[in-house]
Amino acid sequence: MARRPLIAGNWKMHTSLDEARALAVAVVAASNDLDDRDVMIAPPSTALSEVAGVVADSNVILSSQNVHWAVKGAFTGEISPLMLKDIGCKMAIIGHSERRHVFFETDELINKRIQGAIENEITPVFCIGETLSQREEGKMIDVLEGQVWSGLENVSLHNASQLVVAYEPVWAIGTGKTATENQAQEVHAYLRDLLGNIFEKNIAAQMRILYGGSVKPENIDILMQQDDIDGVLVGGAALEADSFERIIRFHK
Ligand code: PEP
Numbered sequence: 001m002a003r004r005p006l007i008a009g010n011w012k013m014h015t016s017l018d019e020a021r022a023l024a025v026a027v028v029a030a031s032n033d034l035d036d037r038d039v040m041i042a043p044p045s046t047a048l049s050e051v052a053g054v055v056a057d058s059n060v061i062l063s064s065q066n067v068h069w070a071v072k073g074a075f076t077g078e079i080s081p082l083m084l085k086d087i088g089c090k091m092a093i094i095g096h097s098e099r100r101h102v103f104f105e106t107d108e109l110i111n112k113r114i115q116g117a118i119e120n121e122i123t124p125v126f127c128i129g130e131t132l133s134q135r136e137e138g139k140m141i142d143v144l145e146g147q148v149w150s151g152l153e154n155v156s157l158h159n160a161s162q163l164v165v166a167y168e169p170v171w172a173i174g175t176g177k178t179a180t181e182n183q184a185q186e187v188h189a190y191l192r193d194l195l196g197n198i199f200e201k202n203i204a205a206q207m208r209i210l211y212g213g214s215v216k217p218e219n220i221d222i223l224m225q226q227d228d229i230d231g232v233l234v235g236g237a238a239l240e241a242d243s244f245e246r247i248i249r250f251h252k
Contacts, residue, residue, distance in 0.1 A: 009238025069116025107150030172213025
């Protein structure tokens with residue numbers, strides 16, 4: 001069975017309420033007639049409820065940019081998976097490189113977030129990726145393998161739709177440098193193999209692996225033409241309706 005492409009936009013710490021509403025309206029309009037792909041947007045927490053209203057009854061999936069593992073409790077500054085579910089949020093980005101490198105989230109913490117999300121029927125978009133120095137020192141595979149095994153420890157799945165993996169080389173995020181389509185395809189094929197060792201092979205075969213890192217209208221088509229690239233996680237180019245529309249409307 002073919003994997004259904006997923007085009008995901010991470011708005012990070014951008015957009016006022018008005019801007020978020022307008023961008024969400026534009027994304028809904030841009031994806032309305034497309035029934036062969038999924039589109040997801042991850043607004044900042046302040047705009048989640050508002051955007052939930054805009055995307056209700058559309059094809060657009062709502063995601064948060066992180067999620068705590070507990071359903072409630074004394075965890076200042078966090079959002080619980082039940083709170084997300086309550087407003088219609090279906091996905092949560094977990095382990096984004098900015099969380100790992102700016103806020104020092106560890107593999108262990110990320111693993112707890114992934115488990116909490118899955119237990120509460122929120123699909124994690126589990127981000128992994130190597131830094132430039134790790135790649136240059138030939139440590140890329142060890143780093144990715146470590147992130148995947150630790151992040152998915154004790155995670156069991158009934159089906160592939162419970163988890164999305166996003167390969168985002170840190171050196172390509174927000175830098176304008178994109179991995180070439182061959183570099184990305186090579187890592188994605190490796191990751192699918194690795195996921196096949198962790199879960200059942202048929203689950204890994206069905207699981208969506210996204211590429212992220214300076215995806216833009218100019219490189220979306222060639223990336224989406226690669227066998228193991230099932231979609232993209234987009235930062236900067238997801239903040240402008242026109243560029244995100246072109247990315248959503250990629251051609252294979
Ligand atoms: C991201 O935030 O996940 C990302 C890939 O950002 P950008 O597209 O701006 O590189």
